Amino acid sequence: MKIAHISDLHFGAHDPTVRDALLAHLIDASPNLVIASGDITQSATDVEFAAARVFFDELPMEVFVIPGNHDLPGMDLTRFINPFGRYRHHLISELNPELAAGPVHIKGINTARRVLPHWNWANGAVSDVQRQDIARTFATASAPWRILVLHHPLMSPKEFPLDVTVFNGQALLSTIAEQRIDIVLAGHQHHAYIETRQDTDHKTLFVSASTAMSTRIRRQPQGFNLLELTDTTLRIDQLHYADGRFTTFEALSHVKPAVSL
Numbered sequence: 001m002k003i004a005h006i007s008d009l010h011f012g013a014h015d016p017t018v019r020d021a022l023l024a025h026l027i028d029a030s031p032n033l034v035i036a037s038g039d040i041t042q043s044a045t046d047v048e049f050a051a052a053r054v055f056f057d058e059l060p061m062e063v064f065v066i067p068g069n070h071d072l073p074g075m076d077l078t079r080f081i082n083p084f085g086r087y088r089h090h091l092i093s094e095l096n097p098e099l100a101a102g103p104v105h106i107k108g109i110n111t112a113r114r115v116l117p118h119w120n121w122a123n124g125a126v127s128d129v130q131r132q133d134i135a136r137t138f139a140t141a142s143a144p145w146r147i148l149v150l151h152h153p154l155m156s157p158k159e160f161p162l163d164v165t166v167f168n169g170q171a172l173l174s175t176i177a178e179q180r181i182d183i184v185l186a187g188h189q190h191h192a193y194i195e196t197r198q199d200t201d202h203k204t205l206f207v208s209a210s211t212a213m214s215t216r217i218r219r220q221p222q223g224f225n226l227l228e229l230t231d232t233t234l235r236i237d238q239l240h241y242a243d244g245r246f247t248t249f250e251a252l253s254h255v256k257p258a259v260s261l
């Protein structure tokens, strides 16, 4: 099974040339599924969401999407009255989606909040109800690979520490270990990296993607991740945009250790 992990598209602050290159690459690579881990728009306007809808509709495969902090309106009343109204209207009503397909069982969690007990409302949070939802999801999951999708990352790249606060993040890390989640996909930092965390006999890969098509680049160009999975093996290609196309700049192979029962 092939999965493309794209993040931080930021429609409204996107580069149309990169957008077209990404669309062409995804159509050509033909993954079974595209996962978009939030910040689909820049300012959560109807025009931006409509542009995102067009992009997703042009993809021939299923798209699994969760919101990011930029998918909430800015400082207007809508943010407080109906924060995800436009997101739901244009994309999907479920903010914490779930999908079982082939060797993967995927759970998405919305970590964006209309308000936070912090000066920076771009940060994220996870609630106890969401952690229970994760536990419930994976209690009955039988697929070999358990994947959690978040917008806000729980790790930071070693070479480029970026301060991201996720309220209840430590509790979520415990849930991830308890539920033996194999892969956590995230974005937000506009920086691609893979960190691993070993808990007792289980290893979790924390995979972050750069911004897929926005002009808001930091140390890396635009990019995305391509995951190829069998029941026991995983290969992750990290691609970046250079000279008008996306190419692999790093690849990681991982074998799922046998579970001792």
Ligand SMILES: [Fe+2]
Pocket: 039, 068, 069, 070, 151, 187, 188, 189
């Ligand atoms: Fe973000």
